Amino acid sequence: MATGITPLGRKRGQANLAYNLSYPGKMPKQEVLALKPHPGEAIDLGDPQIRLLRGDNIGILLSLLEDKTVSGHIRCVYIDPPYATSMAFVDRNVQHAYTDTLGGAAYLEFLRQRLIVLRELLAEDGSIFVHLDQNMAFEAKIIMDEIFGRSNFRNIITRAKCNPKNYTRRQFGNISDHILFYTKNCNSVWHRPYVRWKPERIGEEYPCVDPASGRRYKKVPLHAPGVRNGETGMAWRGKMPPPGKHWQYRPSKLDQLDKAGEIYWSPTGNPRRKVFFDSAKGIPVQDIWLGFRDAHNQNILVTGYPTEKNFDLLRRIIRATTNPGDWVLDCFCGSGTTLEAAKQLGRNCIGIDNSEAAIAATVKRFASGRERMGDFVKMKKSSSARPPEITLFG
Ligand SMILES: C[S@@+](CC[C@H](N)C(=O)[O-])C[C@H]1O[C@@H](n2cnc3c(N)ncnc32)[C@H](O)[C@@H]1O
Structure with a gap:
């Protein structure tokens, strides 16, 4: 702490939450938890450590609440949900992956309902990471304060997601996104990372x-x-x-x-x-992460799924907040980045997604691994498929 600064007793963030975010359609928590569970479709990856489930995650999460092996035992949740971008995403073979069309209150309520169930699934010493961009991260922070308690807020991690861009608008280039980190309680599993x-x-x-x-x-x-x-x-x-x-x-x-x-x-x-x-162990990792850009050169290994996240970023999160053999959960798992990182670190993992392309990418990841990004570029040149109206690669 800087010289001349004396703490006044109460810890930051411990004030009673005297405000919340109000919007139309905000369902009481008990009604969210009473929504209809649905087990989804189990996809066999041939690996007892990894459970992959296809379907809308709200029903599947509610059905996991009834599964005694995982309910209350998830040590780490990482989610990378849609960001309310109003875009459609295609993979590198120009096949439809998913659409991200919810916005405003509908988006927040979509996210909130899932977070409410995720909190119930977390172990008492568990942690949750919610990856968003500047579009919704700050509204989501207020929602997470409500659900997890402000005193359980740990960090907003700012990540450099890509190389600097040439912006034509009258603003600074946006190369950051944000990961909201909360724990269920104050005694969470924590292995401080160092560089x-x-x-x-x-x-x-x-x-x-x-x-x-x-x-x-x-x-x-x-x-x-x-x-x-x-x-x-x-x-x-x-x-x-x-x-x-x-x-x-x-x-x-x-x-x-x-x-x-x-x-x-x-x-x-x-x-x-x-x-x-x-x-000395090195430099304790701080809350600005520069070394985890998403696919940025032709040699990096990717599945080709849009918005695929950096593999090493997931390794850092999982190592810091879990022990070998723990359960990790990603209910917007996309191409299965979290699943592979968890598997490599000897953790058990549950992945959920409702997109055919996401499930296919995850199955392929576990069957034959990722490929050099440069190989997809060659495939794209020889492909005769017409690009759809909106194309965005992650
Ligand atoms: C940003 S992507 C996740 C990418 C992933 N982190 C990766 O590394 O590949 C968001 C994912 O959420 C999935 N998704 C969106 N709404 C969903 C829902 N209601 N239930 C399950 N999955 C959903 C989409 O299909 C998409 O794959």
């Missing part, structure tokens, strides 16, 4: 070298903001913490650190903690 320092940044970040061991380190404060009355607010080695601050550790721990050579004493006798490069 490595780039070699050229290591010297800048860890500028000191320990003369005894030759290890590279940086110096960080040994105190933190806030006044404490216990041991950490008292003098250590005759030195009080600076005004308005307390020691980060008890004196016994500070003694231990000093004995281990992990404290740097300035010429004027001020202690600072040495953080060694070789024992």
Whole structure:
């Protein structure tokens, strides 16, 4: 926390929710949960770890509520629903995939009903990620605050989805989309991801070298903001913490650190903690993700399904919030990106989609893998199919 900022007690986001989003057709939660379940059609991928279901996800989610193996046991939900774009999507072979025509209140209620059921399916220590773009992400945030509780909001992750574009409109180029991250409770499964320092940044970040061991380190404060009355607010080695601050550790721990050579004493006798490069895990991942653009070069592997998401993005989300053997659920699974990432990480997964093309893409993904994007470009050139009116590749 920055110097001079003192927390006032209540945690951010813990205020009672004194507002909600109102729109025509907003169904009471109990009525949503009383809608008719439908099991959908099970598609056999020949893999007991992966369940693929075809049909409208609302009915299927409601029927999963009755399935004791998964209801209340889903550790991670990732969804990438339609974004209210008013577009029709075709795959790289110019075959119809799905249409995205709902807008406004109808769209929000469509999403809300699914989120209500998804919350019931989540484990008490589960997490949910909802991938949207600037079109609806901010309305969806309010809906998610209502359903999951504002105190369970974790992040809005901003992702760079593509390379910079040449925009002709009077606005900045839009290369970001957003992933809303909530947990069901405060004790969710969490494995913090780290990334490595780039070699050229290591010297800048860890500028000191320990003369005894030759290890590279940086110096960080040994105190933190806030006044404490216990041991950490008292003098250590005759030195009080600076005004308005307390020691980060008890004196016994500070003694231990000093004995281990992990404290740097300035010429004027001020202690600072040495953080060694070789024992640091790397840079904790923050909420801006630049390394996960969707298909952007001819060598990347894709299924050819439109709006197919970056495989490594899904790996990061699943690794951070689940353990091997856990259940992962994606009820807008498209080409099955979430399913493949979950499978590769040793998790169980349920995928749902109502599009023939999505189911076909997922079946093909598991039967013969993805293909280089360049191979689809060649196929397109030799294809005689006429492009439909609106064509958008993900
Ligand atoms: C943005 S795409 C998901 C792409 C996916 N993340 C991937 O990596 O391939 C949205 C998907 O939601 C599916 N969908 C839309 N409405 C649905 C509904 N009511 N039930 C099931 N699936 C639906 C569409 O068929 C489409 O495949």
